[in-house]
Amino acid sequence: MSRRSLTLAAVVGLMAATAGAAAVHPDAEPARAERRPVAQIRQEPGDAMLVQRMAGDSVVDAHSYERARDRFRQLRTDNAGRAETAGVTWRSEGPTGIGGRLKDIASDGKGTLWVAAASGGVWRSGDGGKTFQRSWPDSFPQAIGALTRGPDGVLWAGTGETSPGGGSTTYAGTGLYRSADGGKTWKQSGLTDSHRIAEILVDPKNARRMYVAASGDLFAPGGQRGVYRSENGGRSWRKVLAGATPTAGPADLAIDPKQPRTLYATFWDHQRRPDLRQYAGPGSRAYKSTDGGTTWRELGGGLPAAGPDTGRLAITVAPSDPNRLYLLRVHRLGNFDGLWTSADAGATWTRLPDDPLLRSSQSSYGWWFGKLWVSPGDPSDLWVAGVPLIRSRDGGRTFGYGAADVHADQHAMLWENGTPGTIYLGNDGGFYRTDDDGATWVKAVSEPYTQYYTLDVGEQDPSRMVGGAQDNGCSRSYGSAEGWHVFGCGDGLETLINPVDQNRVYYCSQYGNCSRSADGGNTGRNFTGATTSTRRNWKAPLEFDPNDPSIMYYGGNILNRSADGGVTWTPISPDLTEGEGPDPQYSFGTLTTVAVAKSDPKRIYIGADDGTVAVTRDGGAGWTKINAGLPDRWVTRLRVDPSDADVVYVTLSGFRSGSDAAHVFRSTDGGSTWKNISGTLPNAPVNDIVQVGRTLYVANDVGVFVSPLGGSHWLPLPGLPETPVMELRVHRPGGRLYAASFGRGMYSTRIPVR
Template structure:
C-alpha cells in the first residue's frame, strides 16, 4: 500500500508515487484552485494535517505550522473570486481563514459558534443550575450559572423547543422531543438525577413535536404538555409526576370559530356550510359536517364569510391577518383578492357582506382608533367609502332581502345605525338598547322585524381609552342577550337575557319563528315562538363555548371556541337538537406551535397559546376553554413552527397582569387575564414590527419587562410606554430564548452565537462559554462521536455573501463576509446539511444536500422547501452536480442514512438524476454496487456526457452516457477505498481548474492523480 501521491502520465495505465513533502495514510478532503490548475489542497482524516501543492501534486507543503492548530479538517473552501483566500472548518466547529493560500491562518469568526439555543431553562430552586438545548446536538447542563457545561449524553434529545425543571428539585427535568423528517412520533423524556439518566414517559405517534411542558407551580406532581402535528394538536396532563399521561380534553383542538359571521350555510343546500377560523384555515363541508375540506386558496384567518343569497357559489371572505377582502366564484375552490384597504390605515377587515353583487366591508384600524365602511356595486372591482356619520368599530352588517336599500350596522360600543338608501346616508337608531351589539338579523318575511344579540356589563377605562373617545370606560345600562324590534328598529324589547355575552342570533330562513342564540356562558338557546320563550339546548355541548350558529332546513351548525364546529338535526316543532357525534368537533386543523402555562396562584386556571387559535384560558382545569385574544391580531407566517408564536407571560404576583407577543404585529398587555388587552408597542411604536420569541416579567417589578425577538432584546421599565434596545455585546440580534434566574441574572439563548449573560454594571451582554464536548460519544446517533459537519458556500458574484451549512443544525448566512451570521432555516425541517450548491445561472437558487434528501431555496436562503421527489428515504446527500450546458439536468449521490446512518444490508447509497431542476429524481445505478456510499459526483466540463463518481470501496467509476451506465475507471489505481472516516462527509474527488487533471483521495494510499485525455 502506497502512502502519498501517485501519478499517471499515460491515461492511468501506469502510476508513479510522487509525494514529496506529504506522508499520509488517508486523505479525506480535496480542494482545487478555481483559477490555477497547478494548485490543489488536501487534508487528512488521520490527523496529519492540511497540505498544499502548487505543481499538481509533485510536491507538498504542510500548512498546519502557520496557525492552524487543529489537525482534523472538516471542510476546505477556496474563495471563488480570490484563490488566495482559503477557509478550513475543523470538526470541533471552528473556522480558520487564510489570506495567503494557507501559509498563515487565523480564527475567522471567534464569536460565531454555530450554536442555536432553542430551549433554555433555569432551576427555580437553584439559580446555578441551567439546562440548554443546542439545536440538533442535544441538552447541556451547567451547575455554576453557565460558566461550565457538560453534554447530557443519555438525554436522547437533539431537537426540542421545551425544557422544564421541577420548581423545587433541580435534578428533576423534562424535555420534549421533536422528530426528524423520517420519524413519525414525538416524546417526553424525563430525568430524575440531574440529567445523567433519562427515560421516555410519553410517546405520541403521529406528532410533529412536544413543544411545551409546564409544571403546576402549586402542585409540581401535575404537569401539562402540548403536542403539535398536521393531524391536530393535543394537551396532555400527568398527575403523578410524569409517570402516566392522558389527553386533557379530547374535544379541545385549538379550532376556534370566533364569531357569528365566520359560520355560513348555503341558502340552497343546508348540507353545505363554510367555517372561517382563527388561523386554522377556511373550511367547507358538503355533507352536513361529517367531513370538512380545507380551502387552500383562502386566507387562513377569516373574520367573516358571506354567501350571496342569489348566487350561492359566490362567497366573500374578510381577512383577520390583513385588511383584505377575497372572492370565490366557484364555491371556495379558487379565490381572488378584490380589496386591500391598508392604504387607508386599516389593520383588518372585520365584516364583509354580499347581496346580489353588492358588497359591504367594514375595517378596523390599529388600536381601535378608527375604521371605515366601504361598498362595492360591481362584485368588488371598485369600492366607495360610505362611512359618512358612522362611528368606528362596525361588527355586523345586515341587508334586508326584501328591500336591499335597507342596511343596518352594529358597533361594539357605539350603538347601531340604519340606511334607507343602500348606505349612502345613515341615521342613528335612537331606540337601540344601550349594549354592545354583535349581530343584527332581519326576519326574511317581515322587514320590520329585527333581532340583535349583544353584551352588557362594562368595559374598563384602561381598555376604552386607547380608542380616544371613551377615556373613562363604558358602562352599559342594559344586559346581555337578544333584543327584538317589530317596527324597523324604532323601538326594541329584550326577549332573552343571557350572561355575559350573546354573540349570535339566527332566524330560520323558512320558519322565522324559530330562533337560535348563543352565549359564551349560557350556551345555545332556542325559541320556537319568535322569541317569546326560550329553552337551553346544550345537551351534547357540555363544556363547549358556542360563538356562532347557522341553520337551514333541519340542519344546524354551531361554531365554538377551541373545539371546532358541531352539527346536528333540529326538530322544527319542538326546537330539540340531536347532535350527531360523527358531525361534531370538526374540522381538526394542523397545529404548529403551542405554549402552556399554569396560573401561579390557582391550579385550575390554565393558559394555552397556539398557532392556530391564539391564546385561550380554562378556569376548570382544562374542561372548558375560552378565547383570550382580545384585540390580538392574527399573524400569518411562512414557517409557523419556527415563527408565528403567541408567546405570553403571567405576572407571578398578580396573574391578572399578562403580556402576549406576536410575530411582527406588536406586544399587548392586559389587566384582566387577557379578557381584554391593549397595545404596548411604546410611544415610538418600538415593538411594532418586532418578531417576538419570549417575554419575561421581572418578579420584583411588574412594569419591568424583557422581550426576546429576531431583532434583539428590548426592555421597558414603565409597563410598555417606552422601550429600549439592549443589544450591546450580542453577536446577533436573533435571540430565541430568554430567562431570569432565581437570583436575577438575565440569560439569553441566540441563534448561532450560543448563550449570553447580561452584565447590569456595564449594561452589555457577555458571551458564555461554548456548549461543546466534541468527540464524546453521541448515543442518539448510535454512539458516534459528537461532531459537527460543515459546508461553506461562497457566492461567486459577491464573496461577502456566504452560506454555512451544518449537520445537524441547518443553515446560517452572512452578507458581510462573516461579521454577522443569521440562522436561515425558514421552511427547514429538523435536518442537517452535507453539501450546498448554487444554480449555475442564478445564485439566488441554492440547493442543499441534507440527511433526508435535497432542499431548495429560490430566494437566496430566505425560504426552503424539500425538493427530492423520487429519492429513497433518509439519504445523506453528499454531492450535487449540474450539467454545464443544461443546468436543469442535475446529479446527486448519497449515503443511505437509515438506522441512524448505518444503512441496511445491500443498500448503503445511491446515485440520482433529475432532468427538471430537481423537481423529480430517478436512480442511475446501472453498473454500480449500491452496497456502499457514493461520496462525490462530477460532470466533465468539456464532455458533458462523461460523469465521474467517487465510491466508498470501488474507486472511481465513470459514465460516458449521462449516467445510463457505469464502469470502473481504476486502471493502475493501487487503492480503491476512498479516504473517509465514516462520520464526516469526505470530498475525495476534484478536478483541476483547466479540467485536465482529476484527483482521488484514498484510505491508506494518499492522493492519486490522473490526466484526462482530451
C-alpha cells in the first residue's frame, strides 16, 4: 500500500480523507462477469510491477517465473568457476531498520519468534523481536504468505501471498515447507501448485493433523485451490473443501482451540486479468466443519446471502469463548461492508453497528487486509486489521485505535503464550511489540527485508545511499546516528543524488509526486506542479543529463526539461504515447524511462508503458518513434553508450503467458534497427541495464547478469537471494556495482571499472 508510518493524528486525517473518497474510488470493479475498458482501470498501489508484466488477454504465468528461476540456477551451475564471476561477493548495504511487509508471525512461547516477509523469506528473532536473522534459504521462493508453529515445535511456511497487491502480486509460491529444527533447514511438503497460501492451522492436540488454505492462481481459475487436510504431518494432502466457483479460494481459516475438530473457513472469489480486477463474486462464502474438515456447511443465520458484491471475508474465534465468533465482509469496491458476531458458534449472527472508524479503516482496500483477532482472555476484545490497527473492547460495537505511531496497513498479530499484555504485530512497515496490552509499541531495530524499487549512490561518497521502497518511503543511509531512516515519500519511487553536489537530493512518491532538497533531504520542496503532463506513471522517470547534472528530465506523458536543478520546468515534447484509450497493452499512456546521450546532449531517448520508444536529435524540437522491430511491451529502461549516441539499449517486461519474446535489444544506428541480445538470459522481465566499457549488466526478476563482451552471452552473478532486482547503479570511483532488491534490501559487489 501507499502510506508511510503514521502518527495517531495523521491516521485520523487519513481516515477522514479515505472515507470520503471510498464511494468514488477509481478502482471500483463491476460484478464478476463484467469488464471495463483498460483506460477506466487505474493502477492500485503496487500494481505497477504487475501491469507491466501483462498484455491484452495474456496474464502472468506462474510457471514462467519458475522456469526463469530454474534457468538461472542452471546457468549458475554451468558457469561456476568462470573467471568473470568467480570472485563475485555481494555485500549487504542494508538497511536493517526500515523493515517491510510481514504476513504472519510464529512463536515458541519463550521469546523466540519467526516472521514471514512478503517477498523476503522467513526471519528468526532470539531476543523477543528486537533483531531478526535470516531463517530461510536464499535459493527458495522468497514470497511467504503464511507461517505457523505446531505443538510439536515444527515450523510450517506457506509460499505466495494471497493479498493481491503491494508488488508481490506477480510472484506465486511453490507450496508448503516444513522445518523441524527451528528454521535452520527447510523441506518442501506438498501443495506445490497452490500458488498462494493464506493460512496454515495445526491441530493443537494432534500435530499430525493440519489444514492449509490454498488460495490458488490469481490469474486462472481452478487448479490446486481449496482447504486441504493432512493426517500424517504433511506427507500427503487431501482437498476437503472446494469453492462454489472456479475462482473462489480460501482466504481465512479459524479453529476452535478447545474442540479442534471444529473449523471455520472463508472463501474469496477473485481473479485478475489485464482488463479485469474481480475482487468479489458469488463464491465468497463462509463455512463450518465439526468433524475435522470431512464435511462442511455454509454459514447463514443472519449473514447476507452470497452474491456478486461479496468480497473478501475474515473470520475469527474468541479463544476464551469459542462460541463467540466475528466475521467481517468487504464489498466488491474494496470498502467495508459489515461486521457480524455470533454467540452460538455460528448458528445465528447479529450485524454490529457500522462504527465510523471501522468503516474508514478499511478505506477502499479492504481486500488488502482480511484479518480479525480476539484477545485470548477477553471475548469482547476484538482487533481489526486495516490501514490503522483498530480495537473494540465491547465486542465490536464501538472502536478506537489499537496502536498509535506504528506503520500503516496491518496484516499479522500474535499474543505471546503465558505473558499477559505481550502482543506482536506485523504490518507493511515490519515488526512491532507491546508489553502493556497495546498502550505503547516498539519497532524492531533490525529487520533486513525491505522491498526497494530504486537506489542511488553518492558519487563523492558511496556511503551516502538513497532508495525508494514499497510502502516504506524514500530512505537514506546518512543524516542520523541510527543509520538508514525514512526521510520522505509515501511509496518510495525514484531517488537521485546529484553527482557533483551530494547535498542535492531528489525523491518521488507514486505517480511522479517529486521533491528536491538542497540539504541532503532534511528539507524539501515539491516540484510536480511545475511540470506539464496529464498522466504520470506510478514510477515516473526522473534523470540527470550526464553532461550537466543541473539539467534534468522528468516524464509524465510529456517530457519536461529543467536547466536549474528542478526549480523550473519546460515541456519539450508533445504527448509521446499512444494515449489513454482502450488498449490491449494495458498501459496508461505514460513515460517510463528517459536516457540522454553523454556524447550528444541533444539526443534524448524515451520509453513508455505502451511499448513506445522515441528519440529527439535536436533537444526536443522534433521527435521520431523508433519502436519498429521491438516487442509491443512495457519499456523498463533505456541506456545510451557513453561514447556513441547511436548505440542504445532497451529492456522490456515479460512473464506473459504464451510469449517467449526477448527482453534486451541493442541498436547501433540510433534506433532505426534493433538486434535481440537477450541470448542466454532467462525469460523474465529485465528491469535495468548498465554499461561499463564493453561490459553490460542487467537486473531482472531472478537476479543480476553480466555480458563481458556486451553481446548475447550472459552469465549470472551468484550470491544474491532470489528476489527481483529492480535497479542497478555503478560507482566508478569505488569500482562497485549496487543492486536494489525487492524484498532483501540493497547489495553491492566489486566489479572491474575501466
